[in-house]
Amino acid sequence: MTQRKRLSNVQSSSQSKRQSNSFMTQEEDEDATFTQPSTSQVQRGLEKLTPAQVDQKTAEVVQYILVKDQKKIPVRRADLVKHVVKDYRTVYPEIIKRAMRTFEQVFGLKLVEIDSKNHMYVLVNNLDASTARPSPVERPSNxxxxxxxxxxxxxxxxxxxxxxxxxxxxxxxxxxxxxxxxxxxxxxxxxxxxxxxxxxxxxxxxxxxxxxxxxxxxxxxxxxxxxxxxxxxxxxxxxxxxxxxxxxxxxxxxxxxxxxxxxxxxxxx
The missing domain is CATH 1.10.10.1210 (MAGE homology domain, winged helix WH2 motif)
Known part of the structure; x- marks a missing residue:
């Protein structure tokens, strides 16, 4: 009985690992299914949406990235598209461009793609060379x-x-x-x-x-x-x-x- 239980636990654990690995592979492949829309595709997509809809989706993207940035975790494009952009993926370039402008103008931050292969973004201080303000790491605040x-x-x-x-x-x-x-x-x-x-x-x-x-x-x-x-x-x-x-x-x-x-x-x- 004990041996059967152990065998069952091993099989269950093995199955769980396979499911986990399958999920991870699916997550990693998520970005591979997303093709950056062309300029003409973006233009056609914008014609089907109101300015208010695009602004609202941009605000959601900005909020999502700000929440992730609290833990300083890079944001994957795949996650942005899957969890936030969703049905607006045909206008993704326009949304990310507006989000970048919002970060610069409102928060004084710069959204930077640090990994062009896996398309990962981070927020960094967007400071002019003449600005005396140090970055969070230059003058550690915690x-x-x-x-x-x-x-x-x-x-x-x-x-x-x-x-x-x-x-x-x-x-x-x-x-x-x-x-x-x-x-x-x-x-x-x-x-x-x-x-x-x-x-x-x-x-x-x-x-x-x-x-x-x-x-x-x-x-x-x-x-x-x-x-x-x-x-x-x-x-x-x-x-x-x-x-x-x-x-x-x-x-x-x-x-x-x-x-x-x-x-x-x-x-x-």
């Missing part, structure tokens, strides 16, 4: 962002990629032990390797041919857009009471990145 800032600083100062052991050892020196539950962050290791990775602040990549298996960290796509390397260098200078220019390579990289960012910003304007 402890979790402060934790991220420390990790990004270590990665930048070490050339853009570091083995995970260096991160764990650095945090231990700051009395944040990844092996122990932290009263502020909870499971530190999970926050860093799961939450920050899903939010695209960090990349956590397995190093090939390592035994036991080792991983390394890099800046994620969102960090590249939101975080100023020059700000990080200033932070490190203050921390070590050292002129940021004494780190020659990092100083050159930071200010080169700042220059290209300003050029890109002025080109968009």
């Amino acid at each position: 402890p979790k962002m402060g934790l991220l800032f420390v990790i990004l600083s270590v990665i930048f100062m070490k050339g853009g990629v570091v083995r995970e052991n260096l991160i764990w050892n650095t945090l231990k020196k700051l009395r944040v032990d990844p092996g122990q539950r932290h009263e502020e962050f909870g499971d530190v290791r999970k926050v860093i390797t799961d939450e920050f990775v899903r939010q695209r602040y960090l990349e956590y990549v397995r190093i090939p041919h390592t035994e036991p298996v080792e991983y390394e960290f890099r800046w994620g796509q969102r960090s590249d857009m939101e975080v100023s390397r020059a700000q990080i260098l200033e932070f490190m200078g203050q921390l070590h009471e050292q002129d940021p220019r004494s780190w020659t390579q990092q100083y050159r990289e930071a200010h080169s990145a700042a220059s290209s960012s300003q050029a890109s910003s002025s080109n968009h304007r």
Whole structure:
């Protein structure tokens, strides 16, 4: 009897996994079924809708993205189309264009496609080069962002990629032990390797041919857009009471990145 129950549980678990995998595949394939409408298709679609209908759908898209952004989770185009745009998919390009304009004009944010293959969007601060306001990560407003800032600083100062052991050892020196539950962050290791990775602040990549298996960290796509390397260098200078220019390579990289960012910003304007 016990063996039959165990067998039944195994079969049930296996079936559940197959269903779950099938669902995930279906979700992943959802975007493959969506073809970006042509300009003429969009125009014909708009002729069948009232301006109020398009505005209402745009507002729903904006709200959906803002809710997702509270957890800093990238938004998939497939999810937008499936859960929000729905029957308005023929005018999707117009809706997303209006949503982008709303984010810029109303919220001072920029909707950016960070993954052109999987069509994933994030919101980043849309700040002019002349604006003195820092991004949420440059001046961390909460402890979790402060934790991220420390990790990004270590990665930048070490050339853009570091083995995970260096991160764990650095945090231990700051009395944040990844092996122990932290009263502020909870499971530190999970926050860093799961939450920050899903939010695209960090990349956590397995190093090939390592035994036991080792991983390394890099800046994620969102960090590249939101975080100023020059700000990080200033932070490190203050921390070590050292002129940021004494780190020659990092100083050159930071200010080169700042220059290209300003050029890109002025080109968009």
